[in-house]
Amino acid sequence: MNAETLLLLCLGAVAIIAGVRWLGERTGLPAAALLPVIGIAYALLPGPNIPLDPHIVLTFVLPPLLYSAALDSSLLAIRANLRIVIGLSVLLVFATALLIGAGFALFVTGATLAAGVAVGAAVAPPDPVAALAVGRKVGLPPRLVTIIQGEGLLNDATALTLLNVAVAAAVGGAYSTPLAAGLFVFAAVGGTAVGLGVAYLLRLLRPVARDPLLANAISLATPFVAYLIGEELHVSGVLAVVVAGLVVGHDAPRSTTGAGRLQTGAVWRLADFLLEGIVFLLIGQQLPTVVRGLQHYAMSTIVTAVAISVGVTLLLRPVWLILTQAAHLLLRREDEGLSGREITALSWAGTRGVISLAAVFTIPLTTDAGAPFPDRDLLLFCTFVVVLVTLVGQGLTFAPLVRALGLKANEVDEARQRNEARAAAVQAALDRLDELEREEPDEAPVVAQLRGKLQGRLRRYQHRLDVLSAAESDEVPTSQRYESALRVQKIAIEAQREELLRWRDAGNLPDEGLRRLERELDHEERILPERP
Template sequence: METLFEVVVFLAIATFGAALARRLGLLAPILLVVLGLGLSYLPFFPDVRLDPNLVLVGILPPLLYVAALETSVPAFRLNLRPILLLAVGLVLFTAFVVGTVVHLLMPDVPYAICLALGAVVAPPDAVAATAVARKVGLPRRIVTILEGESLVNDATALVLLRVAIAAAGAAGGTVGFGYVAQEVVVATGGGVLVGLLGVLVFGFLHQRTRDPLLDNALSLIVPFAVVFAAEEIHASGVVAVVVTGLGIGHRMPLLMSAASRLQIGAFWRLARFLLEGLVFLLVGLQLPEVLRDLDEPIGRLVGITAAVLLAVFLTRFVWLFPATYLARLVPRVRRRDPAPPVQVPLVIGWAGMRGVVTLAAALALPLTLAGDRPYPRALFIWLAFAVIVATLVVQGATLPAVARRLKLPADDPVQDALTAAAVQQQASRAARERLDALADSVPATVAERARQVLENRTNLAWERLGGAARETPSQAYGRLRQEMIDAEREVFRVARDAGRIPEEVLVRAYRDLDLEESLLRREADE
């Protein structure tokens, strides 16, 4: 009961922090980390010990799954080269640079375990990247690249971490090439196979389920079932969840009814909001646990921390510029994807926030090395914590200003609206042809009503090209219809209170009015 109470308290604090961030115009992840740091110093606040397995198996899979569901597979495939250069190449480069720096500063510590620390701090966090990038309003392609990187890079880092820990625990501190190759093949290949199997199995179940509640429950089960299946064969659960999420998200219009998609979308928005808030709050609350066993001299601690932070900051930029522009020396690549302006790698380089996965991986480091040899594990956990806080607070807080300062070429809203209107025109033509074919099977008034709805939707798409200089007919209709809905809703409420209609009638009427109001608000937001 006490643990349940603490979870409720943490969720309430995370919700309050997110609401405060919106009120102050701040980024919620940063405010929640700072809030957690402050609460950790209060004597009456409970100590929180983060279980790495809870993060890697209980929190990360649903967050990765919902991110993959919302990721465009065509956009992911189109940007596969930069995504893999960041998610695989940059993670390995960062891990080896950080491992080398730490080993040079602490030559008595085996290189393998220093490399393990490099793997811990190498991957930018999926939660942080998505939360901050979308809030800042970066161009669509940059968001796609950052999201794609954050979906895949955890798998690279965790496989490298597993190999490095095995090397640190082996006699002589090395492992054979065969072991490394086996780990990579099993983790990556096995994860892809389990993910594809998840697409087939759960896609089939979604297709056979017509009850939105059952669809929603099944969607909640998917990421955990896929992770457990992958872990059972020692494959990468991260890869498996991402593959399953991409596959089901891409096929979702064919697998689920409209009611199921709406309910699943609402459920995952709430789940992501709560989990993201809880994750960043927990990161800040770990400070006492991180400091508990730390006994390094302050001068040495500051020097090593500064060196690791500098390595983490610089490696991202050192990798990004050659990865961005050297590939364009190949004519085929240059023709297909011209070189972006220098602002693009600069802002991608600045969006390297680390998060809870880094802390969980650090907490999973072994207590001792081969032969029960000690190593500065507490220092390594501190370094991971310092990287998280520094990248979130420094890079995350300044990313909006950096993006504005660089004046990134924004997505063209007029071109977006023009493309949407053109496709809507084609969709309306197809709908009109279907209506004409079926018009004789329904009363004329029904057919005319359907034609009017279709015409309104087409007009709305073209009206968006006109900008916001004046109120469009659709906006005027939405404002007027909102007033009418409010009046209808009040009449039903008064009738229920007077006992003239039962509660069930009120609920059905409110549901229909709420659906129409939600549609009006969505159209107004667009």
């Protein structure tokens, strides 16, 4: 494939991703479910196709996606739900892989336990992109969002470690569950240490990374540095990326400037948008590759293997959640358990993605003895079917399920919490101004002017809190006066932009000055609430 063809394919992919996002915004259909279908349709057409290189995905795609997700996650919230997160991201992954492995060994003709565990490890870790995109849009409660995020951040390390053990056993030895557990502990502890070390190094660089461009460059490089160090030390590079992202995200309010956070956030949103879109397209395009090697398998063998893979993937998750919740009630643990509606929603939030395909594509073609890897083509097909069924089936039905369950974040409580924090922050500023006036009497006129603005803002927040406290439903109440104020503010900002353009076009304002003044208006507009 020459450079021009590759460029055309990339431009076409970007156009499709943008078009699907536009369609999704208007129909409510998740892009993560639509893009693989489009990828399959393209794969069936004549013309060039892009094969999935697992090493490129695991080295260049997985680290930035995991790091960005970790930056947007809450270290404190994950810690508060650590029991559930660990159960889903570690224990459930092991259980899924072992049960699929046992099913292959018992019911699939000629299959080995190690080969079955390999495909089980590949399909075990959910990719939460689709579920979170839908969940946030329909207002999924923050606790469920945290659990899905935490599971998605940590389960890849478990699955990839278990996959490596299973592949090693299939290639040259016997599978051992204690060995798999021991290697996982070593990889997890080592990966955590590497992630903490990278985060500490970034903390040391804080004084020299105040410039937004420099901070942004360091942020983009961080996931690759953490991943490569982890892999070089033969520990979990994936976990190193996640831990570094969680710690850096937790420290970001203290360690970065406002301009740096705005710029870095915008860059990571764009990177997520393009990378996620491309990998979902790539999933569909792998259909010819995974189907090509099935000719020498009996249809009964294919059906049995697919049924075990899909069945265990879909059924074990709700059973696991129910059993762990029953154990929680039996032990009377202090942390809050899950309700029946929450268990149902989490059971259907297990969409698989490109990590599963990339993982299974790392299975070698041959064993140490030079023989073909046992049932590799069958393992690829089973993984592809699981990814497709969960992405399309669960991705398209997750939003209706959440709405039917009545699971919705309490918008009034969230708005009240935000306004209480705003009021507390303004009160802290007023207290500091009082101290400053006593320490520096010469600044009294400036202090008095700013105090008046802050007191007016505090009165607005307190009035808003009164309105929220009187709300009778879970939806945030609005007032005609408030909506009119927003509309007038936006009209005024737009009028200023038009006048600045007239100055520029008349030659009275250079483009550099226009861009600086536009940034001021952009920041002013950015803090206003969005309205449809």
